[in-house]
Amino acid sequence: MNNLTKRTLSGAAFVVVTLGAIFAGKLTTFLLFLFFALATQREFYHLVWNPAQRSRKLIVAGLLAGGTFYLVVFIQCFLRRHPFFPSPFDASLQMIAQSMMENRAWYLHYSLKYGLSLCLFLLFFIGGWLTLRSKNESPFADWGKLILGFLYVSLPFAFVPYLLRHQTSYLFFPLLITWVNDTGAYCVGSLFGKHKLIPSVSPGKSVEGFIGGLFFSMLFGVAFFAFFKLGDLSCPFTYLRGAFLGLVLGLVAVLGDLVESRLKRSLGVKDSGRFLPGHGGFLDRFDSLLFTLPAAALLYAFL
Numbered sequence: 001m002n003n004l005t006k007r008t009l010s011g012a013a014f015v016v017v018t019l020g021a022i023f024a025g026k027l028t029t030f031l032l033f034l035f036f037a038l039a040t041q042r043e044f045y046h047l048v049w050n051p052a053q054r055s056r057k058l059i060v061a062g063l064l065a066g067g068t069f070y071l072v073v074f075i076q077c078f079l080r081r082h083p084f085f086p087s088p089f090d091a092s093l094q095m096i097a098q099s100m101m102e103n104r105a106w107y108l109h110y111s112l113k114y115g116l117s118l119c120l121f122l123l124f125f126i127g128g129w130l131t132l133r134s135k136n137e138s139p140f141a142d143w144g145k146l147i148l149g150f151l152y153v154s155l156p157f158a159f160v161p162y163l164l165r166h167q168t169s170y171l172f173f174p175l176l177i178t179w180v181n182d183t184g185a186y187c188v189g190s191l192f193g194k195h196k197l198i199p200s201v202s203p204g205k206s207v208e209g210f211i212g213g214l215f216f217s218m219l220f221g222v223a224f225f226a227f228f229k230l231g232d233l234s235c236p237f238t239y240l241r242g243a244f245l246g247l248v249l250g251l252v253a254v255l256g257d258l259v260e261s262r263l264k265r266s267l268g269v270k271d272s273g274r275f276l277p278g279h280g281g282f283l284d285r286f287d288s289l290l291f292t293l294p295a296a297a298l299l300y301a302f303l
Contacts, residue, residue: 008183010276014276014285015179018032018175022168022171022172026164029160029164029171030074030160030161030164033070033157033160034067034070034071036157036282036286037066037067037070037153037154037157037158038063038066038067039275039282040153040157040282040283040286041062041063041066041149041150041153041154042059042063043272043273043275043281043282043283044149044152044153044272044283045058045059045062045145045146045149046059046273047263047264047267047269047272047273047283048145048148048149048263048267049142049145053136053142055130055134055136055142057126057130058127058130058142058143058145058146061122061123061126061127061130061146062122062123062146062149062150064118064122065118065119065122065123065150065154066149066150066153066154066157067154068115068118068119068122069115069116069119069150069154069155069158070154070157070158070161071115072115072116072119073158073159073161073162074161075115077161077162077164077165078161078165119150123146123147123150127143127146127147128143130142130143131143152290153283153290155294156289156290156291156293156294157290157293159293159294159296159297160293162297163293163296163297163300166300169224169228170296170300172224172228173221173224173245173249173296174249174289174292174293174295174296175289176220176224177217177220177221177224177245177246177249177250177253177292178249178253178288178289178292180213180216180217180220181213181214181216181217181249181250181253181254181288182213182253182257182288183216184212184213184215184216184217185205185209185210185212185213185254186209187212188208188209188211188212188213189204189205189206189208189209189210189212190209192206192208192209192212193206193207193208193209194206194208195207195208197209197210198258201258201261201262201265202257202258202261205257205258205261210254213250213253213254214247214250214251214254217246217247217249217250217253218243218246218247218250219243219246220246221242221243221244221245221246221247221249222239222242222243222246223242224242224246225238225239225241225242226239226242241303244303245296245299245303248295248299249292249295249296249299252288252291252292252295253288253289253291253292254288255291256287256288256289256290256291256292257287257288259287259291260272260283260284260287261287271284272284
């Protein structure tokens with residue numbers, strides 16, 4: 001089995017599982033992406049720390065901060081809108097949801113107050129204390145890695161419940177556009193790639209693949225808006241909006257991919273892990289999504 005076939009099959013299986021979780025209900029989506037967030041953040045920490053200098057306590061502090069922040073955003077988005085478990089799959093949780101809705105002011109206030117306080121406590125006070133006690137040659141670099149793992153991984157993943165609170169298509173679009181851009185760029189680059197994009201950062205990427213990825217992203221943006229009937233389809237601007245969103249998110253996806261490639265080259269590794277055959281680790285799979293999720297939220301707010 002060649003690398004293209006292996007990459008396509010494993011990527012397709014990943015997409016099916018992810019989309020299946022989203023269709024099953026918002027609770028399953030929350031749990032799946034919480035797992036993705038924590039697994040990606042853990043992989044990042046294992047990547048930037050060599051085994052001899054790796055601090056398990058710092059990693060645990062970072063993961064607790066990331067998980068807590070994700071949960072806070074979920075509760076805030078859930079309670080400010082409507083019960084978050086509308087599907088039949090989540091019907092058993094309707095009583096819990098109703099109870100939370102009846103006491104929403106309490107949950108909103110204390111989840112935000114104590115949740116964010118816990119995040120800051122873990123990242124700065126615990127992180128600072130462990131830095132002071134560290135015997136490594138560069139303890140402040142370790143503290144910076146702790147905070148960077150939160151900002152680079154946990155913060156973007158927290159946009160999942162934020163996007164999902166509006167409608168499912170708001171989350172579908174950045175997810176699918178990222179996969180379309182990656183697959184389109186890989187296929188076009190494999191078939192027609194001759195000119196290197198940025199060989200010092202990612203030798204495998206070509207200009208032809210970059211253009212092909214953007215083309216398919218724009219095409220998918222138009223098709224997505226037509227399929228989900230987002231906006232007034234009698235107005236040409238609706239399709240232009242879809243193409244524009246596809247173009248911008250395609251560019252942002254490439255940026256996220258290149259940033260992670262630069263990180264790996266600086267550390268002298270090829271893949272961040274072995275999560276998916278042909279794709280690498282969690283960070284390899286979500287590098288673009290870490291940029292497209294917040295970008296999509298910003299674009300939705302202004303367009």
